[in-house]
Amino acid sequence: MTRIDQLQRLIALDPSDPLAHYSLGLEYLNQQRPADAIAAFDAAVAADANYSAAFYHKARALLMAGRAADALETLKSGQAVARAAGDWHAAGEMQSLAESIA
Numbered sequence: 001m002t003r004i005d006q007l008q009r010l011i012a013l014d015p016s017d018p019l020a021h022y023s024l025g026l027e028y029l030n031q032q033r034p035a036d037a038i039a040a041f042d043a044a045v046a047a048d049a050n051y052s053a054a055f056y057h058k059a060r061a062l063l064m065a066g067r068a069a070d071a072l073e074t075l076k077s078g079q080a081v082a083r084a085a086g087d088w089h090a091a092g093e094m095q096s097l098a099e100s101i102a
Contacts, residue, residue: 003027004024004027004028004031007020007023007024007027008024011024011043015047016047017047018044018045018047018048018051018054019044021040021041021043021044021047021054022040022041022044022051022053022054022057024040024043025037025038025039025040025041025044025054025057025058025061026057028040028061029057029060029061029064032064034061034062034064034065035065037057037058037061037064038058038061038062038065041054041055041057041058041061042058045058049081050081050084050085052078052081052082052085052087052090052091052094053090054078055074055075055077055078055079055081055082055094056075056078056090056093056094056097058074058078059071059072059074059075059078059094059097059098060097062074063101068101071097071101072098072101072102075094075095075097075098075101076098078090078091078094079091079094079095079098082094
């Protein structure tokens with residue numbers, strides 16, 4: 001059973017688990033599957049709108065897919081979420097990525 005299969009099983013057991021969706025997105029990123037990664041990160045945010053790390057990695061997947069403008073919008077949204085939660089580290093990482101795009 002692959003790592004993706006394992007994560008999909010976890011998601012089937014608890015579709016509201018943002019960590020499982022986020023982990024699946026990372027696995028898709030590792031396999032150069034940006035469309036699948038974007039969908040998984042969207043599911044993580046749908047499960048927990050404050051899951052700021054999902055915004056960062058969704059932006060990476062969008063960049064991989066050649067969608068820089070969408071990546072910048074995702075980073076802007078993610079920075080707002082991270083700042084509201086007091087997660088300055090995540091906000092800083094997103095700011096650095098955004099600056100590397102612009």
